[in-house]
Structure formats: structure tokens, C-alpha cells
Amino acid sequence: MSLLSVSNLHASVVTDEGPQPILKGLTLQVNPGEVHAIMGPNGSGKSTLANVLSGRPGYTVDGGTAVLGNDPLLELEPFERAQLGLFLAFQYPVEIPGVSNMEFLKASMDSLARARGEEQPNTATFMKRVRELASSLDLDPAFLKRGVNEGFSGGEKKRNEIMQLLLLDPKLAVLDETDSGLDIDALQTVAEGVNRYRSSDNGVILITHYQRLLDYIVPDFVHVLSNGSIVQSGDKSLALELEAKGYAWLT
Amino acid sequence: MSTSTVDDLVESGSEYHAGFVTDVESETLPPGLDEDVVRYISARKGEPQWLTDWRLKAFASWQEMREPKWAHVHYPPINFQEISYYSAPKSQTDGPRSLDEVDPELLRTYEKLGIPLHEQAALAGVVPDPAAIGTPAGANVAVDVVFDSVSIATTFKENLAEAGVIFCPISEAVHSHPELVQKYLGSVIPQRDNYYAALNSAVFSDGSFVYIPKGVRCPMELSTYFRINERNTGQFERTLIIADEGSHVSYLEGCTAPMRDENQLHAAVVELVALGDAQIKYSTVQNWYPGDENGKGGIYNFVTKRGLCAGPRAKISWTQVETGSAITWKYPSVVLRGDESVGEFYSVALTNNRQQADTGTKMIHMGKNTKSTIVSKGISAGGSENCYRGLVRISPTAQNARNFTQCDSLLIGDQCGAHTFPYIENKNNSATVEHEASTSKVSDDQLFACQQRGIETEQAVSMIVNGFCKEVFRELPMEFAVEAGKLLEVSLEGAVG
Numbered sequence: 001m002s003l004l005s006v007s008n009l010h011a012s013v014v015t016d017e018g019p020q021p022i023l024k025g026l027t028l029q030v031n032p033g034e035v036h037a038i039m040g041p042n043g044s045g046k047s048t049l050a051n052v053l054s055g056r057p058g059y060t061v062d063g064g065t066a067v068l069g070n071d072p073l074l075e076l077e078p079f080e081r082a083q084l085g086l087f088l089a090f091q092y093p094v095e096i097p098g099v100s101n102m103e104f105l106k107a108s109m110d111s112l113a114r115a116r117g118e119e120q121p122n123t124a125t126f127m128k129r130v131r132e133l134a135s136s137l138d139l140d141p142a143f144l145k146r147g148v149n150e151g152f153s154g155g156e157k158k159r160n161e162i163m164q165l166l167l168l169d170p171k172l173a174v175l176d177e178t179d180s181g182l183d184i185d186a187l188q189t190v191a192e193g194v195n196r197y198r199s200s201d202n203g204v205i206l207i208t209h210y211q212r213l214l215d216y217i218v219p220d221f222v223h224v225l226s227n228g229s230i231v232q233s234g235d236k237s238l239a240l241e242l243e244a245k246g247y248a249w250l251t
Numbered sequence: 252m253s254t255s256t257v258d259d260l261v262e263s264g265s266e267y268h269a270g271f272v273t274d275v276e277s278e279t280l281p282p283g284l285d286e287d288v289v290r291y292i293s294a295r296k297g298e299p300q301w302l303t304d305w306r307l308k309a310f311a312s313w314q315e316m317r318e319p320k321w322a323h324v325h326y327p328p329i330n331f332q333e334i335s336y337y338s339a340p341k342s343q344t345d346g347p348r349s350l351d352e353v354d355p356e357l358l359r360t361y362e363k364l365g366i367p368l369h370e371q372a373a374l375a376g377v378v379p380d381p382a383a384i385g386t387p388a389g390a391n392v393a394v395d396v397v398f399d400s401v402s403i404a405t406t407f408k409e410n411l412a413e414a415g416v417i418f419c420p421i422s423e424a425v426h427s428h429p430e431l432v433q434k435y436l437g438s439v440i441p442q443r444d445n446y447y448a449a450l451n452s453a454v455f456s457d458g459s460f461v462y463i464p465k466g467v468r469c470p471m472e473l474s475t476y477f478r479i480n481e482r483n484t485g486q487f488e489r490t491l492i493i494a495d496e497g498s499h500v501s502y503l504e505g506c507t508a509p510m511r512d513e514n515q516l517h518a519a520v521v522e523l524v525a526l527g528d529a530q531i532k533y534s535t536v537q538n539w540y541p542g543d544e545n546g547k548g549g550i551y552n553f554v555t556k557r558g559l560c561a562g563p564r565a566k567i568s569w570t571q572v573e574t575g576s577a578i579t580w581k582y583p584s585v586v587l588r589g590d591e592s593v594g595e596f597y598s599v600a601l602t603n604n605r606q607q608a609d610t611g612t613k614m615i616h617m618g619k620n621t622k623s624t625i626v627s628k629g630i631s632a633g634g635s636e637n638c639y640r641g642l643v644r645i646s647p648t649a650q651n652a653r654n655f656t657q658c659d660s661l662l663i664g665d666q667c668g669a670h671t672f673p674y675i676e677n678k679n680n681s682a683t684v685e686h687e688a689s690t691s692k693v694s695d696d697q698l699f700a701c702q703q704r705g706i707e708t709e710q711a712v713s714m715i716v717n718g719f720c721k722e723v724f725r726e727l728p729m730e731f732a733v734e735a736g737k738l739l740e741v742s743l744e745g746a747v748g
Binding site: 079088094096 | 695702704714719722
């Protein structure tokens, strides 16, 4: 059984001038254990795909389906999709002043556990685990007491996203340009985190502009998104080809 | 955030938690107000002549005064002749000699209100074992209960007496410590200070009296729970707290009222006096019935609270979390008369549905090197209106006075209003006055970030709002901070679609 099955997905972004179609019949299947990289020029619909899958407000679904495991996603509330195991690593993580990272992570863990009928993690064990993860990603444990992403550098925000990925251990991770704005050291740390997360049970959708991330996280499939649908799919070599030739030959 | 609060949120629906009426026989004066009513109240309490005269003088002032109209609130005119000005639980007529004599129905009321167990034990006269309770902060709380108009139970008296602390109903203090009451009553808020203070001075029912002797650090937090429990009965508490030189006291006020259809007037007066080097910390959590979602019912909360830093290096700190009442009109203030005295005001005011709040503070700097801090967090949701109104006055005598004011407003939805009316009167060139203000919305991005981690919408809103209020919450005593967070959660139900 596939982990994620997106079929003929049509979606629009809501603008002041009315809905503007972005995804125009996108089909994608992710099986357990697979990493799919999605590349494509600006405006091709990469981030829209991540947002529509996770249920971000401001988008309308005009047709098609997306199923995670056995659960159709598109009618669900964003928190229900998260509870089913869909994780979005944000391109621009937001700051939530006054809410400490630890408090936020505990609320998240507890919500997920409750929704799945699991026992909520013991606070001491939980905090220990969070601290270990933080230091493994070169995050100063002191940051856990600070507000969510409050005063974080761009790199810290992205590493925080990866820490959450490792902590929450979702079924499917969608990484929306997690590599943007990272220097090479941070990029390696982030990639190392994603590789640690990878297992034969879960899946990753890696949205990126640049081939260089794929040097560290080796994808099973590379797809090129253009004008709202996948125009080309291949393996890692496709990314290298794109690096050399650009997107123009495909669009 | 603990899970139990989340579960409570889910279970509670949108019903007002404390909406029930205790069935206790009451002796209630018929509606109406004239000199005879004032005399009756005074006589009922067996007050000395000076106090009867004091009340009558207040009543005469009140009759000459007009209801204030400058606040940013709207409500139909109040008919003061339709209000009953005295009500006492009947079982009280003979006066309970001990807590065993307290009507069990009243104790059940406190149980329903979710008064923490250790405080119920305190009510039942049991001195709690701190080790058994686990939270040192919660272990030492003395509760003086105002049930309708008469204080029916005062606990921990003996422990306090050992320290020389007087903590009793003001009606009792009038008899047991007449010199203190006569000296300080009205010394901070004169009878004719304002319309509602004058009314209160004429007809005040009961309230707390606290005196901390020189150099004494009060051994426990003092706490009063208020309830309004009689149909159509205005409630006019009068609280007087005196901290003698070099003493410390922390006082907690928590309020909740049963559900009502008609509006109820509440016009309390709280006076604080801190002599030299004394410190008073006064914390309030207020969740009186705010009315239903259409604005029907709810309490009118027109309160005068003021503290006087009478001597050098005195400090008065007000912390309030206000989520209740249909209309709030309240400006806990500090008069900084002593040199180097300090005034603080930390406030969270949350309005939802049709609630209206006009609240803030006044810091009156008179002494040299006086310092005040104002941190106000206003949260508006639904169709509510939330105003901060504050005055910082630097008198010509207040050399090197300093004030820092921070007013932040948070909007939830697009039907509510937030307003800030800061007044600054500076008559001394050496003073420093700073004012910062911000208005923000709970952003869709923040909400989505929480939801994407599995956190449900209402909990997400509550978490974001709690974060916004953190600077104020950390000023609250621990047990109040928990209650305050929970209150915000309940008060915000349904605020986000």
C-alpha cells in the first residue's frame, strides 16, 4: 500500500483578484521508505503542493484526491492531518512570542498521543529526549526556554524544524525548501537529521530549488513540477541534468 | 500547559462554569435607597456613630454627583432605586461561632467553584500539612470568604494572630480595631472621590480588613473569594489593607458569580496604604458572569481601587487578570507620595462576545525618585470592545520620577475593537516617561503552525494568547497563574471559527 497517493490534484490560491489556479492535475505516489524530490522553477506550484496537502488556509481544492495511508486528507482540518502523521517543515517558520519551545513541543506531543489513543509521554523523559535532539542538531539547549523561533537566526529556525521532525516522527514529512538560506554547515546538519529520520516505514517529499541538497539527502525519485503538474520524473541523475541544463528544455 | 486543562476545555463546552445559584435563605432589604436605608445598614451592623455619620456624609455627596459618562462603554441607565442594598444569609443572623456552623450549602458552593482542595480544607478549619500538599506556594493561603454581603468565615486567624497580622471582615474591624479603621477608611479614596466610590461609602456591605504590623512579613498569602449571590442585589465590598512600616503582604482576590439574566451592579472600593519601606502586592483574578453571547445579562463592574505609598521606599503592585463582567470600569492606581516609592500595574484584560472593558491605571508621582511600571495586555475577541485608559502624572515635586508604560493589544477576529487612551501629565523636567504600545492579531500563520503540529484550534489560540500575557502571568502567585491561564482558555471558547 502506498503511503501517500495524490491523484489529479487541482488547487487554487485565493487572492484579492479571486482564485488563481496553481495545481493543474498533479499526480504523485510515495511508498514507504521513499524520498521524492520535487524541483521546478519559481511559481510552478511546489509550495502550493505542500500547503494544500497540509491544509493551510488560503487555498481551495478544485478537484482530485490525496490519501495518506487509508485516509483521504483534503476534507480534514490541518490538525487532523498532522495527527494522522503528516508533517510539514516550514519554509518560513513563524515566531510565537511568549510560548516556549518546550511548551509548544509538549503540547504537540500530547495532542498527537491523545489523538492516537497513546499514552502521553512522561514529562521528564520527554524533556531529556528534546534536549538530546537539540544538541545533536547543534542547537543550544537554552533555546528550549525561549519563545518558539523568537529571535532565532534563519539556520536555527530550520534546524528547529528538523528537531521537531525527529521528535514527532511522522509517517510522511514534507520539507518545503528547508535548504533555502542555509550555509553549508547548517545544510549538512539538516541533511544529516533528515537521513536519521528516514526509515523503511516513512516517506519524505523534499521540495527544493537546488541540486546541492540532494548531494546529502539522496532521493529515490526526482520530479520536475512545471505549471502545476509533474512534467518529468527520474532518479537522482535528473537533478544533475537540471543543474546543468536548467528547466527551460522541459517547459 | 497541562492536559487536564485541555480536557476541561473540551468538556466544558461554552457554558459559563460558575453559573449556579446557591439555595440559602437570605434576609434582603427591599429595593430602594435613601438616608433610612443607609441608617438601617449601619444599625444592622451595630456601627459606632462616627461611621454612621461617615456613611451619611457619603450619601449626601453621592446625591449631588452625576454618573460618569466618559468611559468608552455603553449601557442603559441604571435605576439605583431598583437595587436592594442589603442582603445577609439568614443562617448568619446569629453569627456562626465556628466553621462547623457554616451552612453546608455554602461550602458546597465553593466546591462547585473549584476552589482548590487545600483552600476548602482551610475553609473547614483544617490547617493543611504543607508536605501533603506538595506546592509550598499553595500551602499557606488564608481565605476570608465574602458570601453576598457578610463575611461568614475567616480562617487561619490564629496563625496570623501569632504574627500580629489582623485579617478579618471590615465589619468586625470596626469593632475590634476602631482606631485603625477610623484613621485609614477613606484616607486613600475619599467619600466623594467619584460617583461609585461615594455610593460604596454610603452603603458598603462588608469586605476584608488587613493590618500588617511594623516589620512583619505576612506568613501566608491572604485570599478572598467573592461571589454575588442574591438576585437584584448590588454588591458593595469595601476592602482596606494597611501595611505598616517595613512590612510585606500579598493579597489575592478571586471572583466568580452565578449566572443571571439581569445586569447586576458591583461597585467595590479597595484602599491600600503602604507606609515607609512596606510592600503590598494585590492580585486579582476576575471572572464574573460576562453575559451571554448576545450581551444579555452580566455584571457591571464599576470598581475603585487605589493604593497610597505613604512613606519612603514603599511599594504597591497591582496584578489583575480580568476576563469577566459585561462592563468593566476599573483603574487600580498608585499614589507615590513617599520618596523612592514604587508603583506597578500588570494587567491582562480579555473581552469576548459583547463584553466592554475600560480599564487601566493611574500612577500619581509626588515623591522624589519615584518609579512606576505599567504593563497592560488587552485581548479582544468576538464583538467586544477593550480599552486601556491610563494616566501618568508627574507632580512638580517628583524629581527624577520614572515611568515605563507598555500597552499591547491582541485582536482575535475582525469584529472587535481595541483602544488605547494614555494620558501623560508631566510637570517636572527631570522626569523620564516612556510609553510603548502595540496592536497585533493572532495570525493565521501562527495558528496554522500550531495546527500543523497536531494542536487543535482552541488550544492553539489559548496557547498563543497565554504567550502574549506571559509578562503579566509571571507576576501572579503560582496558583493564580494556573487559574488565570485556565480562565483565558474558557473565556476564549468559540473565539476562532
